Amino acid sequence: MFGRVKPLWGEKSSLKSNYDAVIIGGGLHGLAAAYFLARDHNMRNVAVLEKRFIGFGGSGRNTAIVRANQRTQENVPLYKEALALWPVLTKDLDYNLMFFNCGNLNLMHSEAAMNAARMNVATAQFHGVESHLIDAKQCKELVPALNILADITYPIFGAMYHPPGGILRHDAIVWGLAKGAAEHGVHVHQQTEVTGIGVENGKIVSVETDKGQIKTPRVLNAAGGYSAALSYQMLGIKLPISVLTIQAMVTQPLKPLLNHVVSSGAYHAYANQTLKGEIATGAHMDSWPNYTTQTTAYYIKHQAEALAEMLPCLRGVKFMRHWGGLADMTPDMAPIMDGNDSIEGYFMDCGWGYFGFKSCAASGKYMAQFMASGNCPNMLKPFSLRRFEQHRLMGETAAVVNYTPDN
Numbered sequence: 056m057f058g059r060v061k062p063l064w065g066e067k068s069s070l071k072s073n074y075d076a077v078i079i080g081g082g083l084h085g086l087a088a089a090y091f092l093a094r095d096h097n098m099r100n101v102a103v104l105e106k107r108f109i110g111f112g113g114s115g116r117n118t119a120i121v122r123a124n125q126r127t128q129e130n131v132p133l134y135k136e137a138l139a140l141w142p143v144l145t146k147d148l149d150y151n152l153m154f155f156n157c158g159n160l161n162l163m164h165s166e167a168a169m170n171a172a173r174m175n176v177a178t179a180q181f182h183g184v185e186s187h188l189i190d191a192k193q194c195k196e197l198v199p200a201l202n203i204l205a206d207i208t209y210p211i212f213g214a215m216y217h218p219p220g221g222i223l224r225h226d227a228i229v230w231g232l233a234k235g236a237a238e239h240g241v242h243v244h245q246q247t248e249v250t251g252i253g254v255e256n257g258k259i260v261s262v263e264t265d266k267g268q269i270k271t272p273r274v275l276n277a278a279g280g281y282s283a284a285l286s287y288q289m290l291g292i293k294l295p296i297s298v299l300t301i302q303a304m305v306t307q308p309l310k311p312l313l314n315h316v317v318s319s320g321a322y323h324a325y326a327n328q329t330l331k332g333e334i335a336t337g338a339h340m341d342s343w344p345n346y347t348t349q350t351t352a353y354y355i356k357h358q359a360e361a362l363a364e365m366l367p368c369l370r371g372v373k374f375m376r377h378w379g380g381l382a383d384m385t386p387d388m389a390p391i392m393d394g395n396d397s398i399e400g401y402f403m404d405c406g407w408g409y410f411g412f413k414s415c416a417a418s419g420k421y422m423a424q425f426m427a428s429g430n431c432p433n434m435l436k437p438f439s440l441r442r443f444e445q446h447r448l449m450g451e452t453a454a455v456v457n458y459t460p461d462n
């Protein structure tokens with residue numbers, strides 16, 4: 056009755072027995088690295104291997120918030136570049152990524168938190184990222200739905216306001232990057248699990264998959280929540296990554312009422328209104344490590360209570376869907392983007408935790424440069440695995456959690 060629908064990222068290519076680079080993981084980081092390898096470095100004999108389907112991991116489950124006002128001087132420039140890339144990529148990929156730069160408000164709930172935020176604002180401004188501290192009245196002017204009364208659990212003192220941030224459509228980026236990579240010759244193989252990595256004389260030589268062996272001199276571990284287990288089981292390299300669940304939900308579609316991303320460390324809640332009208336909301340990650348993507352009743356109750364205080368007009372609104380995804384969290388909440396001194400050809404782009412959506416365009420660009428040239432770009436040098444043994448942790452935890460009144 057209907058003609059066969061052509062896959063967005065080209066006709067299914069057959070798995071070759073040899074590639075110049077194999078990327079493990081069809082999430083945003085793997086797909087972005089593949090796209091830039093092929094587009095900017097003419098490395099087209101590249102395969103992205105995904106054990107389920109592209110976007111199966113955090114890339115298809117996140118709440119799609121993007122911003123550049125991270126905490127530290129190493130991180131802000133990377134996220135600034137990533138933020139600037141969305142309009143460019145929308146054009147280059149010829150795919151609507153639905154970037155909506157509605158602006159972000161990080162709410163502060165005490166004078167101490169306002170003072171701590173001054174440091175973030177100063178770092179952002181130093182790096183040319185627009186960020187201001189505003190008071191509660193100004194918050195209300197920007198987001199009339201916000202409750203700035205004093206009789207709530209965590210009264211709002213003000214916010215860190217970041218006008219250029221916003222939201223994108225997460226699955227559009229997954230599909231857009233897959234399409235772009237395929238158009239430049241990359242093979243995207245779904246339902247293909249990497250089960251082993253072959254090393255000879257200190258060099259990567261192959262990967263084992265459930266569909267057979269592939270010879271390759273380069274492997275990128277972009278396996279998200281599975282990256283640490285994979286690295287240890289296949290190569291014996293331990294990564295300081297804990298795997299935790301992040302939960303999220305959306306409400307029924309509503310008329311426009313929330314024109315900014317609003318987040319609160321004290322309430323452990325954030326919300327934005329998608330272009331479909333749903334309020335997408337998330338919280339801190341679950342506080343115990345696990346590999347489940349299930350949601351909990353505790354989380355749903357917590358979100359409902361937090362939103363009812365912060366945005367009282369949402370009381371009585373129905374939640375339509377909830378879900379969970381895995382976060383690969385390092386001790387300093389900054390990623391690991393590195394090669395490996397003892398195994399030539401092994402590259403890592405993992406440990407993204409909360410922040411891997413907003414960063415993927417820039418990390419893909421620089422990881423591709425690293426893989427093609429063998430030289431670590433300056434932008435990536437602070438993110439080495441070695442920093443954990445050299446006591447050079449970055450303190451990005453403060454980008455999300457130091458604003459609670461109790462810590």
Ligand SMILES: Cc1cc2nc3c(=O)[nH]c(=O)nc-3n(C[C@H](O)[C@H](O)[C@H](O)COP(=O)(O)OP(=O)(O)OC[C@H]3O[C@@H](n4cnc5c(N)ncnc54)[C@H](O)[C@@H]3O)c2cc1C
Binds near residue numbers: 079083118249405
């Ligand atoms: C609920 C939630 C909300 C979030 N909100 C935000 C947000 O608003 N903003 C933000 O910046 N970040 C957010 N994040 C974090 C962000 O989604 C992740 O950091 C990001 O998606 C990580 O992308 P990735 O490509 O590294 O990994 P993933 O997207 O997890 O991709 C890894 C892929 O590797 C595949 N894989 C694993 N093992 C193998 C194997 N052996 N062989 C082949 N394939 C394999 C997996 O199937 C998976 O598809 C959120 C995460 C969650 C869960």
